[in-house]
Amino acid sequence: MGANLQKESGPREVFCGLTSIVWLHRRMPDAFFLVVGSRTCAHLIQSAAGVMIFAEPRFGTAILSERDLAGLADAHDELDRVAKELLQRRPEIRTLFLVGSCPSEVIKLDLARAAERLNDELHGRVRVVNYSGSGIETTFTDGEDGALTALGPLLPSTDERQLLLVGTLADAVEDRLIHLFTRLGIQTVRSLPPRQSTELPPVGPGTTVLLTQPFLSNTARMLRDRGARVLSAPFPLGAEGSRRWMETACRDFNLPADRVAEVLDPLERRAHQALAPHRQILQGKRIVLLPESQLELSLARFLQRECGMELVEVGTPYLNRELMAEELALLPEGTTVMEGQHVDRQLDRVRDSHPDLVVCGMGLANPLEAEGITTKWSIELVFSPIHGIDQAGDLAELFSRPLRRRQRIEPALHPTTLHPTVHA
């Protein structure tokens, strides 16, 4: 393979897996996410979820106190009490996620046992599962991988022939993709996570899995263990990636190639039209992606192949070579792919290479802008409907917008010549 794979370690600037709660709670409104952690964890979620937090809380933090640290027995009693109070106050909750954090992992609080105990006591009214979103074990989107894996044992079994789309999608994107797959001839298409935590899709030997997101390593393993076949494909970002992704499923379902082309060709033509204005801006521009979500490789592939950008460095917090094989194969020969991070050294490299655009987290975005380097803050990519052929234009727009903005306002805000005053 052509990419130049490197590794780096040192100080990192990334979110922990707790952050995944910010979008998962919207995907499954009947679930509640109870973090077992410290004030720091509570503060993280509040800062990240900002205004939404008090509209109708669907997540909270059981804050460990000094007493809990002293005795684990106390901590378990306390957790039971908090969970029961919560469920009393919110009787409509159907699934309770106990989310582990760094403090709870370090003191070895057994949340799996706690979940089991609560399950027994609540027999069936509410299902309690647990996963870790701690910073020491998970980075940002890994949290979703943990949550989906935790749902594994609850998925019913089936032999039915079906396509399972795995990974959170925006509602509209999900509807659109399911519609297209049905038009292509796949009758049963289901999603994990579902929109209601009680409507979990079944899984079994007849199940073909398409991962919609690249960060689902453990979920993929869990589904394989349940007998499903997990397809290897590029991820559905951009027109090309999405098309290859869909075609992979179609081949697995033995759909006639001409039928597939008949449905997808017009979509692809329209996508190219939508991409054109953005390509004009992005073409030839040099880009660095810093590690954040594991979406970086797929984005880089899209930006290089469909928007004509030049890849200076592609960072990723974690590289699953097997899941990313197809993406790696599509990257140009010699592309630097950096797994892990030493944030200071990486920033030195960014400054040295002075790229046209840097995709980075919000802790770095404004400081880089102040140095005159245009940035695209990366978290937005997790909150935007970017999947599928029809979304290719919108996805490109997320990257062209900061460049357009700078072109538009820079001359006025940084005048280089002194205009002489005009006297009438």
Place this chain on the structure above:
Amino acid sequence: MRGVHYVLHAPQGDTYADLLFTMIERRGERPPVTYTTFQARDLGGDTAELVKRTVREAAERFQPEALLVGESCTAELIQDQPGALAQGMNLTMPVVPLELPAYSKKENWGASETLYQLIRNLLKPQVPDQPQHDTQAWKAEGRRPRVNLLGPSLLGFRCRDDVLEVQRLLTVHGVDVGVVAPLGASVNDIQRLPQADLNVCLYPEIAESSCSWMERNFGIPFTRTVPIGVGATHSFLVEVHTLLGLEPPAADEGYQRSRLPWYSESVDSTYLTGKRVFIFGDGTHAIAAARICQEELGFEVVGLGTYSREMARAVRAAAKQLGLEALITDDYLEVEAAMAETAPELVLGTQMERHSAKRLGLPCAVISTPMHVQDVPARTSPQMGWEGANVIFDAWVHPLMMGLEEHLIGMFRHDFEFVDGHQSHLGHSGGSGADTESPTTSNTDQAKTATGLAWTADGEAELRKIPFFVRGKVRRNTETYAREKGHLEISSETLYDAKAHFKA
């Protein structure tokens, strides 16, 4: 601060805190913080070695004049003693180890303790055997008196502009500002602190322990009045002048220099009289707000509370003066319940109270942290001094319905555009008070079953005629009255009886 770097022993992920500075404060530089960002696989190995490596790298790369070393909540559990480790590394700059118990203390305590430790460590060599200090030394030395401004920081409420305003205020009175700290201060500035004649403690939550340490060790007194509000600014000036041996300023300076007094006196403000206000925030801002509401705007304070336990005593005293019981809590649900209970017409609080007020359909203004990005505005907007009072007048009156609209809605309740609860000056339909009924109604539904009280149709109809912003209060009073009298039903007559009863 400048030239001070912080090495924080923390798990990967805790760097989210950078966003508070780069996004909410909109800073164009990375915070001077290096995190060790340990991961699970490091825990099996030598995390102490990781601390040392990080300290060494940070010291080399950033070459700070002083280094703070501390731990996050998770690091506290693994006990690597990073402060002691760093002190043993023979670094060229002073190292200040921080012990911040994450499981019992909170943000403001941490800021206060850090400033205190930094000042104590850096000034230790200068401490005299006998604290002696003359606040009037400036006279003999033939220079203007000089004060330090202590307390302003990033992520504080409007600190940027408060500093400018207080600086201007003091300069007008012939007083120079020596050092401002921690905001923008360098290690050298900290070392110059003892050269001032007086310390001005602008934010007690952050600076009181440092001020009192300097008082004990150098004999430098510090001011206790925080100049938020016209009255408080005047008291503050009197305090500063007296301590420095200056003639206190004229009593009407506030009237001359701030617009709040005249705006509040002018007839347009008459309708503000007796508006019921609920106040919650940090101790300093809550106490200041109570005084302004009561004495300068003519509101009635119906609730006062704080989440600053360190300020509990002062807030209790302030509440007692208003005939209230202070609410000391950090549980937002408790605050929301108290808010609903007192049925105010205006809420002055933090970002959290904004959420609660929205849910209860009450007008609200933010007076204290925690805050969001909109409370770090581009325009100059102090809370302190004469201009601060102007900003406050605008900000607190704006969410209220304007006088004329209030009258007309009270008279004609059948309009198709200006409906109940509508505030057309806020430029949207179905204004912020529009859904005020729903929460109150559900509360009384419970009350009904609990107490057996029932509103008759004509009682309900009469209640709906009460302007929406006092309706909650009238409902509550009437129910209290009915209960006292042993009525089971509430008709329009009961409502009028209650009204007369409570006015009498």
